[in-house]
Amino acid sequence: MNERTVVAQALSQALSDYLTLEEILNLLENPKTTQHGDVAFPVFSLAKVLRKAPQAIAADLVADIPDEAFEKVEVVGPYINFFLDKGQVSHATLTEIAEKGSDFGKNNTGQNQQVPIDMSSPNIAKPMSMGHLRSTVIGNSLAEIMNKNGYQSIRINHLGDWGTQFGKLMVAYKKWGSEEAVKKAPIQELLRLYVKFHEDAETDATLEVEGRAWFKKLEDGDEEATALWEWFRDESLKEFQHVYDLLKISFDSYNGEAFYNDKMQPVIDLLQEKNLLISSQGADIVDLEKYDLNPALIRKSDGATLYITRDLAAALYRKENYNFAQALYVVGNEQSGHFKQLKAVLNELGFEWANDIHHIPFGLITKDGKKLSTRKGKIVLLEEVLNEAIGLAKAQIEAKNPDLANKEEVAHQVGVGAVIFHDLKNDRLNNFDFSLEEVVRFEGETGPYVQYTHTRCASILRKANFEMEAGANYSLNDPESWEVIKLLQAFPATVARAGDKYEPSIIAKHAIQLAQAFNKYYAHVKILNEDSDLSSRLALVHAVKIVLKEDLRLLGLEAPEEM
Structure with missing residues (x-):
């Protein structure tokens, strides 16, 4: 039970005629300084009711509050300040973490129900750039957070493997490409062709027409178009896998846009059956005026389908x-209109479960304040960034701990972890500028700092040769x-809040705060001092190690034992 619940329950006995337990919980505040206690209750809202x-x-209220759970309860103006019993709370917290281990903070909110998460979704024949990082790591972290909240996550890599861009790429390949060049460096060559197509199309309008024609051939099952498409797709997936291996992220499904080619007609039939399809300038639309949205374009005048149909x-x-x-759909903020339309059309079809669909938007990563763009070739390759981060981490490990046994593995855990953590510590809706040197630092609010704190805990426990004892009375005051x-006590509520808000940064911020608090503790207290509190202090170190490792795991990072 967390500190706020203890306070709310104590207050509810005296306030049951006026406020529910939930209302009391919502009114509780964290005092600005520890001198004013651990939890404060403002009584302004009761002034009108009680006319005092x-x-x-x-x-008056303080006189009615049972004080067994508190060191003291005091009144300061219109606030009741609660000082929790440190011995009781620390004993309960350390005991629970020791018993549950990595299951500490897990709850059964989801009752094992399934949650598909549409994430990563790179486009075939284009390299994975830094622009793909956010959807990939936010989606992966949300999968872990939802699992911790009792759901069963399904990671879906909804590949961008269909659309007019493939027609354009086929035109570019036929005009300027060669099989030899594509085989030698698949993604680089296909990107070069894609960029050249767009550059030339600015002065030659016929290219766009040819591109659309080739895509129509692909939709109609043309043999040459299909063979090219399959080749581009296979080569791209091999390249993507390098990045996913570096991130240590795997998927339950790679069903992309092409998978739904034979599943769209039933949707169109259903829309017609419900009299929702309207013909407009030769195209088929669904009117969404009552939702204050633009019409959903379901089928173009040439019969081609669109993203929303899929x-x-x-x-x-x-x-x-x-x-x-x-x-959940972990897709950039700029697509919010699309997902509003998707839900509105599903609502029009009478599917109440449309309300269970959630777009999880996020902001942009910029480089030197500028947006990254594939079309103009201004991209920062994700694989290169991750490898460079591993190199920077290795250099720092060499300087700090040259005798470390498994340097390569730890450098990978720290370098890649640094890039992931830097993304996830930002509120996902915020844009942020990326600088690798700032990211891979062992000090400050970084992934390596949290990982280093975990290794510090591991080192202390090794030195003390400490094992938790069942039933021991660990307690600190x-x-x-x-x-x-x-x-530590706040971790379960943190997990629940991160799941409710679909916000990994809540976990990242908890990891930073816990690492900072522990390092401050480490600086002020001789943990290994032989006295009566030694085993309780080591139990605290053990608990911090468990919770930091869980914080990191929920973000998709590993926790080295040494670095």
């Missing part, structure tokens, strides 16, 4: 196959350990 001055209400087919397929409790205990 807030200070008088606070004084996403409707994908939503129906996922509901049928996974019977999902929620379906010093002010230095209290800040650490409070953050």
Whole structure:
């Protein structure tokens, strides 16, 4: 039970006629300084009901509050300040973490229901750039967070393996490419062709027409177009796998846009059956005026389908196959209009589960303040960034710990972890500028700093040869350990909040705060001092190690034992 619940329950006995337990919980505040206790309750909201001055209400209430769970309860103006019993809380927290280990913080909110997560989704024949990092690592972290909240996540890599861009690429390959060049360096050559097509198309309008014609051939099952498409797709997947191997991320499904080719007609039939399809200038649309949205374009005048047609087919397929409790789409903020349309069309079809679909938007990564663009060739390759990060991490490890046994492995864990952590510590809706040198630092609010704190805990426990004892009375009541205990105790609520808000940064911020609090504790307390509290201090180190490792795991990072 966390500190706020203890306070709310104590207050509810005296306030049951006026406020529910939930209302009390919502009113509780964290005092600005520890001198004002651990939790504060403002009584302003009761002044009108009780027709008394807030200070008088606070004084009356304190007399009715049972104080076994608190060191003291005091009134300061219109606030009741609660000082929790450090010994009791630390004992309960350390015991629970020791018993549950890595399951600490796990809950059964999801009741094992399935949650497909549409994530990563790179486009075939284009390299994975830094622009793909966010969807990939946010989606992966959300999968772990949802699992911790009792759901069963399904990671879906909805590949961009269909669309007019393939027609354009085929035109470019036929005009300027060669089989030899593509085989030698598949993605680089296909990107070169794609960029050249767009450069030339600015002065030659016929290229766009040819591109559309080749895509139509692909849609119609033309043999040459299909063979080229399959070749481009196979080569691209091999390249993507290098990046996923570096990130140590795997998927449950690679069903991309092409998978839904034979699943769109039933959607169109359903829209017609419900009289929702309207012909407009030769195209088929669904009117969404009542949702204050632009019409959803379902089929173009030449019969070609669009993203929304496929996403409707994908939503129906996922509901049928996974019977999902929620379906998450980790896609950039600029696509929010598309997902509003998707949900609106599903609502028009009468599917109440449309409300269980959630777009998880995120901001941009910029380089020197500028957006990264594939079309103009201004891209930063993700694989290169990750490899460079590993190199920077290795250089720092060489300087700090040249005798480390498994330097290569640790450099990988630290370098790649640094890039992931830097992304996830930012609120996902925020844009951020990327600088590799800032990211791979062992000091400050970085992944390596949190990982290093974990190794510090591991080192102390090795030195002490410490093992937790079942039933031991671990308990601390010093002010230095209290800040650490409070953050440990807050972990389950942090996990729940991160799941409710689909926000990995909540976990990352907890990891930073816990690492900072522990390092402050380490600087002020002689942990290995032989006295009566030694085993309790080591139990605290053990608990910090477990929770930091879980924080990191939920973000998709590994926790080295040494670095």
